Amino acid sequence: MHDGKIPEHLFLCAGLSLPGIFVEQDISQYERNMNINYFGSLYTAHECVRLMVNNGVQGSVTFVSSLLGLFGLIGYSQYVPTKYAVRGLAEALRSELQAYGISVHCYFPATILTPGFDEENLTKPAITREIEGTDEGQSPEVCARKLLSGLERGEFAIASDSLGWIFRCCSRGAAPMNNVLTDTIIAAIGWIAIPCWRLYADALVKKWARANAKVKSQ
Numbered sequence: 001m002h003d004g005k006i007p008e009h010l011f012l013c014a015g016l017s018l019p020g021i022f023v024e025q026d027i028s029q030y031e032r033n034m035n036i037n038y039f040g041s042l043y044t045a046h047e048c049v050r051l052m053v054n055n056g057v058q059g060s061v062t063f064v065s066s067l068l069g070l071f072g073l074i075g076y077s078q079y080v081p082t083k084y085a086v087r088g089l090a091e092a093l094r095s096e097l098q099a100y101g102i103s104v105h106c107y108f109p110a111t112i113l114t115p116g117f118d119e120e121n122l123t124k125p126a127i128t129r130e131i132e133g134t135d136e137g138q139s140p141e142v143c144a145r146k147l148l149s150g151l152e153r154g155e156f157a158i159a160s161d162s163l164g165w166i167f168r169c170c171s172r173g174a175a176p177m178n179n180v181l182t183d184t185i186i187a188a189i190g191w192i193a194i195p196c197w198r199l200y201a202d203a204l205v206k207k208w209a210r211a212n213a214k215v216k217s218q
């Protein structure tokens with residue numbers, strides 16, 4: 001609450017990632033990541049939405065997932081499920097909170113160039129950095145603007161670059177489209193582009209596996 005007033009627009013941005021290799025990570029990292037990214041968003045949304053509903057305040061709730069809430073990638077096995085969970089919560093609440101005049105949105109940014117990103121890069125496996133390197137990243141200011149303009153257009157799923165549009169349109173499930181025509185065209189591009197990219201990414205993982213095996217046999 002700000003000055004005793006109930007917020008009309010809620011943004012659930014807090015989150016982090018603890019990248020690492022599945023067989024090398026401790027299960028506590030999985031629990032910590034889920035606690036911060038998913039339960040952190042859930043607790044805040046639950047408190048705030050109850051205040052909004054109980055006081056008849058209408059507005060919006062915007063969750064921040066990630067491109068990695070749309071597909072999975074090596075090194076992010078502790079993080080991807082947390083962002084799928086956030087996306088799942090957003091979808092369920094989109095359906096439910098319309099009953100109170102509260103719109104729900106989910107943002108799927110790619111790399112955001114924050115201090116948190118520098119931090120996670122310190123422990124990020126080289127193979128993950130290499131695959132992720134295709135994406136140049138965007139400043140927090142650009143991302144905030146993209147998020148707000150998506151919100152103004154009333155989009156449920158908001159993406160902020162061409163990569164995001166492709167994965168958003170190809171991983172939509174039963175969520176609403178933003179534009180039936182352009183989303184369908186983008187999805188058609190993705191049907192071709194994503195499998196091609198996956199061949200490339202999987203080849204990098206196999207190369208990494210061979211180099212890794214060599215290290216281990218020495």
Ligand SMILES: CCCCCCCCCCCCCCCC(=O)[C@@H](N)CO
Binds near residue numbers: 166
């Ligand atoms: C269609 C064909 C082209 C595909 C190119 C794909 C390149 C992969 C980019 C992966 C980007 C991951 C962004 C999310 C990062 C994130 O959420 C964490 N850093 C958060 O801490």
